[in-house]
Amino acid sequence: xxxxxxxxxxxxxxxxxxxxxxxxxxxxxxxxxxxxxxxxxxxxxxxxxxxxxxxxxxxxxxxxxxxxxxxxxxxxxxxxxxxxxxxxxxxxxxxxxxxxxxxxxxxxxxxxxxxxxxxxxxxxxxxxxxxxxxxxxxxxxxxxxxxxxxxxxxxxxxxxxxxxxxxxxxxxxxxxxxxxxxxxxxxxxxxxxxxxxxxxxxxxxxxxxxxxxxxxxxxxxxxxxxxxxxxxxxxxxxxxxxxxxxxxxxxxxxxxxxx
Amino acid sequence: xxxxxxxxxxxxxxxxxxxxxxxxxxxxxxxxxxxxxxxxxxxxxxxxxxxxxxxxxxxxxxxxxxxxxxxxxxxxxxxxxxxxxxxxxxxxxxxxxxxxxxxxxxxxxxxxxxxxxxxxxxxxxxxxxxxxxxxxxxxxxxxxxxxxxxxxxxxxxxxxxxxxxxxxxxxxxxxxxxxxxxxxxxxxxxxxxxxxxxxxxxxxxxxxxxxxxxxxxxxxxxxxxxxxxxxxxxxxxxxxxxxxxxxxxxxxxxxxxxxxxxxx
Numbered sequence: 313x314x315x316x317x318x319x320x321x322x323x324x325x326x327x328x329x330x331x332x333x334x335x336x337x338x339x340x341x342x343x344x345x346x347x348x349x350x351x352x353x354x355x356x357x358x359x360x361x362x363x364x365x366x367x368x369x370x371x372x373x374x375x376x377x378x379x380x381x382x383x384x385x386x387x388x389x390x391x392x393x394x395x396x397x398x399x400x401x402x403x404x405x406x407x408x409x410x411x412x413x414x415x416x417x418x419x420x421x422x423x424x425x426x427x428x429x430x431x432x433x434x435x436x437x438x439x440x441x442x443x444x445x446x447x448x449x450x451x452x453x454x455x456x457x458x459x460x461x462x463x464x465x466x467x468x469x470x471x472x473x474x475x476x477x478x479x480x481x482x483x484x485x486x487x488x489x490x491x492x493x494x495x496x497x498x499x500x501x502x503x504x505x506x507x508x509x510x511x512x513x514x515x516x517x518x519x520x521x522x523x524x525x526x527x528x529x530x531x532x533x534x535x536x537x538x539x540x541x542x543x544x545x546x547x548x549x550x551x552x553x554x555x556x557x558x559x560x561x562x563x564x565x566x567x568x569x570x571x
Numbered sequence: 572x573x574x575x576x577x578x579x580x581x582x583x584x585x586x587x588x589x590x591x592x593x594x595x596x597x598x599x600x601x602x603x604x605x606x607x608x609x610x611x612x613x614x615x616x617x618x619x620x621x622x623x624x625x626x627x628x629x630x631x632x633x634x635x636x637x638x639x640x641x642x643x644x645x646x647x648x649x650x651x652x653x654x655x656x657x658x659x660x661x662x663x664x665x666x667x668x669x670x671x672x673x674x675x676x677x678x679x680x681x682x683x684x685x686x687x688x689x690x691x692x693x694x695x696x697x698x699x700x701x702x703x704x705x706x707x708x709x710x711x712x713x714x715x716x717x718x719x720x721x722x723x724x725x726x727x728x729x730x731x732x733x734x735x736x737x738x739x740x741x742x743x744x745x746x747x748x749x750x751x752x753x754x755x756x757x758x759x760x761x762x763x764x765x766x767x768x769x770x771x772x773x774x775x776x777x778x779x780x781x782x783x784x785x786x787x788x789x790x791x792x793x794x795x796x797x798x799x800x801x802x803x804x805x806x807x808x809x810x811x812x813x814x815x816x817x818x819x820x821x822x823x824x825x826x827x828x829x830x831x832x833x834x835x
Contacts (some may be wrong), residue, residue, distance in 0.1 A: 363727075366731050367730075367731075368727050368730060368731060389731075390731065390732075391728075391731045393728065395724055397722070397727065397728040399725065399743070399746075399747075400747075400823050401749070401821070402746075402823075410732050410742075411733055413742075414732055414733040414734050414738060415733060458732070459731075459732075
């Protein structure tokens with residue numbers, strides 16, 4: 313499934329100091345089974361973009377099209393929120409089960425799918441734990457498994473690793489690449505960590521500060537599967553440097569007005 | 572009420588302080604420090620109580636009281652949870668019902684008993700109604716607050732996973748507000764006991780409240796004290812029932828903690 317984002321504008325009219333323009337004319341294409349990372353300064357409307365693609369926020373103008381889609385009951389896009397939003401009253405298995413229940417899958421089939429998902433995300437043995445009993449990294453896995461359960465064609469992720477410590481974070485980046493490489497899902501992945509964005513992506517999109525626009529797009533031609541070795545490649549480091557340069561210009565303070 | 576049970580030392584301390592008070596009570600009576608008319612010794616109270624149990628009188632009083640409080644609680648809590656959820660979910664319902672509730676909440680419910688007797692007669696109806704009213708208010712207010720307090724992101728997560736509006740109400744808003752609903756139920760249980768006893772003292776010829784007031788009128792202090800002990804047990808029982816139910820329904824809530832400041 314290809315996803316096309318066409319000339320998306322978003323203005324929040326209820327801002328505290330008048331309307332806030334979050335997105336200004338964003339165009340973006342996510343290919344079938346493509347991993348697209350978005351980086352940009354905080355408050356650049358990245359989260360808004362994801363919410364619009366997920367259908368949780370309405371765009372002021374422009375549209376999101378899912379191409380080549382057969383008529384299916386399952387949601388086109390799954391989402392992993394920055395704050396995870398796990399259901400605290402449900403166990404790990406119960407959280408993963410939620411979307412499957414809403415699809416109306418019979419119990420036996422749900423069980424089988426949950427088992428596979430928990431295996432894939434390394435959560436075996438934690439089926440009956442509640443979210444508050446898990447570490448940050450484990451909760452992260454639950455949120456990913458829950459979003460993947462309905463087998464969406466596109467998985468949206470909003471800075472899912474930002475609350476983890478550096479080591480867990482690198483491990484989860486490897487896990488994510490493995491999950492991506494072993495399936496056929498497309499990913500739209502928002503982060504403010506440049507090297508994370510490069511490490512994961514096939515395509516990297518740099519966004520401007522508010523109002524969010526696409527500043528530039530990089531094609532990431534690094535070998536897969538992505539391993540820790542990839543981080544040492546010259547092309548990896550050059551890409552990180554290139555993206556950093558582009559963002560640096562964006563972060564420059566506005567020039568002082570001449571008298 | 573959920574005392575921290577893990578520590579056997581604490582448990583022993585709690586039991587011994589209770590035993591100490593009971594022993595002091597017994598001794599004060601036995602030594603004649605206080606006239607038995609004001610404070611008969613514990614043993615006399617229990618002796619009188621045993622007689623009440625043997626004659627079957629107590630069972631009759633207890634049955635009437637339990638019947639009233641059970642129905643009153645169930646009706647009040649049921650309507651309260653339902654209306655609270657409705658108000659939390661629907662803006663229209665909230666706008667039309669909430670002002671009514673806010674305006675009538677401060678009325679001391681016992682003041683409505685004469686009116687209820689006028690409407691429903693001296694039978695069970697008026698007593699059950701006053702208890703139901705007393706339970707309804709804390710439950711409806713807590714339930715509504717619980718629903719309004721649900722993290723909107725959880726609703727978004729459910730929407731993204733394909734939930735309908737009804738699905739969200741049933742599978743997100745209700746379970747997420749259960750802790751608040753239980754807080755309301757516990758408050759309601761306390762109010763129910765209070766109203767039960769008062770109503771039975773004012774207008775009943777059976778029930779524990781009636782037992783207490785009639786014993787007082789006849790200066791039967793042992794019987795009066797025994798009635799109070801039964802009421803205390805009734806209160807403990809209802810607390811325990813609610814706590815057990817809460818534990819079964821909310822295994823995801825971490826256990827109630829003891830006092831934060833440890834003194835060792």
